[in-house]
Amino acid sequence: MSTASSAVQPVAPTPGLEMRGLTVRHGNVAALARVSATLMAGEITCILGENGSGKSTVVAVLSGLLRHDEGQLLVDGQPVRFRSPRQARDVGIATVWPDLAVAPLLSVWRNFFLGAEPTRGVWPLRRLDVDGAREATVRAMARVGVTGLDPDQPASALQAGERQSLAVARALHFGARALIIDEPETPVTVARQTLFGQAILAARAQGLAVVVVTNNPRYAHLIGDRFLLLAHGHVAGNLTRDDVDADILTALMAGGERLNTLTDALTALHPELGNR
Numbered sequence: 001m002s003t004a005s006s007a008v009q010p011v012a013p014t015p016g017l018e019m020r021g022l023t024v025r026h027g028n029v030a031a032l033a034r035v036s037a038t039l040m041a042g043e044i045t046c047i048l049g050e051n052g053s054g055k056s057t058v059v060a061v062l063s064g065l066l067r068h069d070e071g072q073l074l075v076d077g078q079p080v081r082f083r084s085p086r087q088a089r090d091v092g093i094a095t096v097w098p099d100l101a102v103a104p105l106l107s108v109w110r111n112f113f114l115g116a117e118p119t120r121g122v123w124p125l126r127r128l129d130v131d132g133a134r135e136a137t138v139r140a141m142a143r144v145g146v147t148g149l150d151p152d153q154p155a156s157a158l159q160a161g162e163r164q165s166l167a168v169a170r171a172l173h174f175g176a177r178a179l180i181i182d183e184p185e186t187p188v189t190v191a192r193q194t195l196f197g198q199a200i201l202a203a204r205a206q207g208l209a210v211v212v213v214t215n216n217p218r219y220a221h222l223i224g225d226r227f228l229l230l231a232h233g234h235v236a237g238n239l240t241r242d243d244v245d246a247d248i249l250t251a252l253m254a255g256g257e258r259l260n261t262l263t264d265a266l267t268a269l270h271p272e273l274g275n276r
């Protein structure tokens with residue numbers, strides 16, 4: 001029998017997704033201008049910035065809704081340029097939108113498997129494995145912290161936080177490598193944020209590259225490992241948890257407008273700064 005130590009070695013984070021000089025234009029407006037950042041597997045990267053700073057554009061590119069004009073997006077080192085959300089999903093990028101829709105009249109397990117239901121037996125006797133689907137749903141939801149769930153209840157009975165947890169549980173079950181979360185701008189209840197936070201931490205623990213777009217620096221500091229600050233489509237800061245405490249992060253966010261004005265004034269005087 002092997003005597004090798006069974007101690008679990010810490011796994012060094014690997015780059016899950018990488019943006020290299022990513023630029024997206026809408027006519028003359030550069031929604032993103034040469035944005036470079038690595039979104040590590042097994043880490044939570046929070047993207048923060050004022051309204052109009054480019055956060056949604058990053059989400060749109062990563063989730064295949066929008067194609068970048070210049071630069072590269074790399075998934076596990078391979079350049080990709082998605083033509084559709086399906087292509088992003090096919091390489092394992094799952095997105096959780098703030099206004100996440102579920103089919104309210106269908107059961108929770110039906111919503112979990114929607115279009116990908118497990119079957120048993122062989123054709124022509126193949127049929128839906130309802131028990132297996134129910135069990136898998138309950139197991140997957142427990143993995144993200146939702147316990148005591150009745151998989152037969154209609155999805156409309158789920159709380160808002162549980163719906164988002166369902167989306168994260170699905171992503172984990174179907175083998176996503178990256179999870180992109182666009183947080184609602186409107187304040188949510190602590191209970192809802194706690195539930196969703198649990199799901200996000202479960203995804204990190206499973207080694208996914210997790211990206212959270214939020215406008216709440218305190219929440220970001222609570223859950224995040226890295227903080228990508230955007231201002232006017234540029235990277236205004238790329239910090240780790242060791243670099244900043246929650247107060248500094250909040251001050252940086254609050255100073256975002258001032259930073260924007262300063263950036264504009266300085267780049268007007270010194271255009272070469274715009275290339276940084």
Ligand SMILES: Nc1ncnc2c1ncn2[C@@H]1O[C@H](COP(=O)(O)OP(=O)(O)OP(=O)(O)O)[C@@H](O)[C@H]1O
Nearest residue numbers: 026029030031049050051052053054055056057058
């Ligand atoms: N379809 C579009 N056509 C023209 N300009 C656009 C379009 N979408 C976004 N923009 C511009 O691109 C810039 C970045 O927008 P984006 O929505 O990514 O910012 P954001 O940080 O997500 O803002 P918010 O927090 O308000 O959602 C803004 O100046 C915005 O006005």
